[in-house]
Amino acid sequence: MLNPALNAIVALDAERARDAARAHNRKGTLAGVPLTIKGSLDVARVARECGSRLRAGHRATADATLVARLRAAGAIILGVN
Numbered sequence: 001m002l003n004p005a006l007n008a009i010v011a012l013d014a015e016r017a018r019d020a021a022r023a024h025n026r027k028g029t030l031a032g033v034p035l036t037i038k039g040s041l042d043v044a045r046v047a048r049e050c051g052s053r054l055r056a057g058h059r060a061t062a063d064a065t066l067v068a069r070l071r072a073a074g075a076i077i078l079g080v081n
Contacts, residue, residue, distance in 0.1 A: 009036055011047040012079040020076045028074025035070060036081040043067050046080050 017034070024032055037043050042060035044067075063071065071077065 009079045009081050010039055011043075013043070013046050013077065014079075016045075017076050017078045020071075024074065024076065026074075028072070030070065031074035032076060033074070034076045034078050036078050037067055037070075039080045041067060041080075043077060043080055048080065 021032065026032065039048060042048055042062065042064040044060055044063045046060065048058050048060050062068075067077065
């Protein structure tokens with residue numbers, strides 16, 4: 001995997017993404033499309049540090065509205081980039 005060298009995905013949520021893919025009902029505009037979310041948006045239970053040491057260790061408690069809508073449309077969130 002190239003991510004350790006590239007650091008393209010800062011916080012990978014692979015287990016949750018796999019669970020979402022297995023449980024996916026193949027419905028919705030974005031059915032099964034894997035996405036990463038910009039680090040400035042909240043993704044529940046995923047580190048959201050915004051590239052700042054001041055936010056080190058911060059984890060969102062809920063999805064941002066955009067992320068919730070993407071999930072509702074069938075997208076599978078891989079993590080934060």
